[in-house]
Amino acid sequence: MKYISTRGDAPVLSFEEAMLTGLARDGGLYVPETIPTMSTDDIAALAGLSYEDIAFRVMRPFVGDAFTDDEFKGIIARAYEGFRHDARAPLVQLGPNHFLMELFHGPTLAFKDFAMQLIGQLFQFSLARRNERVTIVGATSGDTGSAAIEAFRGLDNVDVFILFPHGRVSDIQRKQMTTPDDANVHALAMDGDFDDCQAALKDMFNDFDFRDGVRLAGVNSINWARVLAQVVYYFSTAVSLGAPHRKVSFTVPTGNFGDIFAGYIAKKMGLPIERLVIATNQNDILHRTMDTARYTKEGVVPSISPSMDIQVSSNFERALFDAYGRDGNAVAQLMDELKGGAFAISQGAMETLRDHFDSGRASEDETMATIASAYVGTGEILCPHSAVGVKVGNENLSSTPMVTLATAHPAKFPDAVEKAMGQRPALPPHMADMMDKPERVTRVPNDLGHLQALIKDRIAAR
Numbered sequence: 001m002k003y004i005s006t007r008g009d010a011p012v013l014s015f016e017e018a019m020l021t022g023l024a025r026d027g028g029l030y031v032p033e034t035i036p037t038m039s040t041d042d043i044a045a046l047a048g049l050s051y052e053d054i055a056f057r058v059m060r061p062f063v064g065d066a067f068t069d070d071e072f073k074g075i076i077a078r079a080y081e082g083f084r085h086d087a088r089a090p091l092v093q094l095g096p097n098h099f100l101m102e103l104f105h106g107p108t109l110a111f112k113d114f115a116m117q118l119i120g121q122l123f124q125f126s127l128a129r130r131n132e133r134v135t136i137v138g139a140t141s142g143d144t145g146s147a148a149i150e151a152f153r154g155l156d157n158v159d160v161f162i163l164f165p166h167g168r169v170s171d172i173q174r175k176q177m178t179t180p181d182d183a184n185v186h187a188l189a190m191d192g193d194f195d196d197c198q199a200a201l202k203d204m205f206n207d208f209d210f211r212d213g214v215r216l217a218g219v220n221s222i223n224w225a226r227v228l229a230q231v232v233y234y235f236s237t238a239v240s241l242g243a244p245h246r247k248v249s250f251t252v253p254t255g256n257f258g259d260i261f262a263g264y265i266a267k268k269m270g271l272p273i274e275r276l277v278i279a280t281n282q283n284d285i286l287h288r289t290m291d292t293a294r295y296t297k298e299g300v301v302p303s304i305s306p307s308m309d310i311q312v313s314s315n316f317e318r319a320l321f322d323a324y325g326r327d328g329n330a331v332a333q334l335m336d337e338l339k340g341g342a343f344a345i346s347q348g349a350m351e352t353l354r355d356h357f358d359s360g361r362a363s364e365d366e367t368m369a370t371i372a373s374a375y376v377g378t379g380e381i382l383c384p385h386s387a388v389g390v391k392v393g394n395e396n397l398s399s400t401p402m403v404t405l406a407t408a409h410p411a412k413f414p415d416a417v418e419k420a421m422g423q424r425p426a427l428p429p430h431m432a433d434m435m436d437k438p439e440r441v442t443r444v445p446n447d448l449g450h451l452q453a454l455i456k457d458r459i460a461a462r
């Protein structure tokens with residue numbers, strides 16, 4: 001299995017190389033050269049299997065000869081053993097034909113654990129075999145940083161540095177990043193906002209001496225291995241609702257388009273998905289794009305679903321690549337136009353996108369009202385991101401079962417949930433003591449030279 005860039009001008013890589021590289025050298029994103037398919041019989045045979053067994057069968061064709069079957073099975077087993085639910089991605093019912101896929105039973109209570117836990121094990125295995133070390137530096141507004149720390153903590157061949165804006169993440173998010181006491185984990189509270197953290201990260205990647213010197217690696221959501229991990233739960237869920245003999249639709253709370261793009265890959269592989277519905281909060285660039293065929297950047301307005309507050313939806317580039325007949329030049333041109341703030345999508349490409357995707361949005365008030373009504377009607381407590389999904393899912397019900405993805409545990413966003421339903425959601429019992437654990441964090445100035453020196457010193461000290 002070979003991986004090519006969406007901009008058509010970067011080296012063709014193996015799965016392992018694409019995973020360790022992250023972003024392609026031409027600025028594009030890696031995608032498989034061809035999408036492997038599963039037959040109706042292959043899909044029917046998934047019925048009743050464990051999440052891990054389904055994960056193995058769905059992902060195996062994408063990794064090529066990077067691992068033996070036993071190696072890959074071991075990687076998958078280690079990735080998901082820390083989840084607190086035997087089904088890993090259990091379903092609950094919200095209404096006559098509306099289901100909720102709970103993706104928050106991993107170690108940091110958000111769906112990012114599904115991909116990050118797997119990528120941690122994949123990195124560790126590949127690096128140990130190559131006898132290499134890498135330094136992972138990430139910038140986070142909350143969920144990604146904690147998921148990365150949890151996935152890479154204690155691994156021998158990796159140091160992980162997470163930059164977060166000092167004073168601007170929730171108490172729980174901060175505790176999740178500062179309480180792990182492993183020597184390879186470095187939580188850095190930077191003076192500045194999230195954009196400053198991201199800018200510092202970008203500067204480090206653009207400083208090639210530094211990048212090569214510390215072997216910088218990226219695990220943000222454009223890494224193909226993260227998308228691949230998320231394809232699995234579309235299969236496990238659809239099969240438990242009757243696929244391949246019955247179609248299923250999904251509504252996905254969307255920011256960077258990674259999660260919903262995984263659903264699109266599942267469909268391309270042969271899973272009978274009827275509709276994939278994009279659900280956005282008030283930062284609705286994707287909903288507007290589906291409506292108007294114009295992708296226009298506007299300022300981000302902070303919302304109660306902060307993990308979806310984005311201005312540029314990175315993984316949408318992968319959908320565009322397919323919609324433009326896999327023409328890397330066409331995609332490169334669109335991304336060039338975007339530097340001016342917007343691009344228009346051709347009629348043909350728009351038809352392809354609309355063939356697969358619907359969209360909707362939820363305002364702040366609608367999100368709060370959905371948290372309240374879901375609790376009254378079903379007893380389920382939704383996080384604000386999941387509530388955005390449920391609101392849009394409700395608008396797209398049909399005779400086909402609708403599954404909305406619940407992307408985080410409500411206790412990660414206690415203030416918004418309490419405001420919506422008058423009750424503060426409790427942390428799961430095994431995390432109840434987290435707020436009392438000692439923190440380990442280094443306050444850092446917004447200064448590239450200082451950050452680079454600190455990272456080099458810490459690595460040298462290990």
Ligand SMILES: *Cc1c(COP(=O)(O)O)cnc(C)c1O
Nearest residue numbers: 254255256257258259307407408
């Ligand atoms: C990251 C995140 C999202 C958005 O997912 P994308 O793959 O970026 O579309 C939604 N909800 C939560 C809780 C998240 O952490």
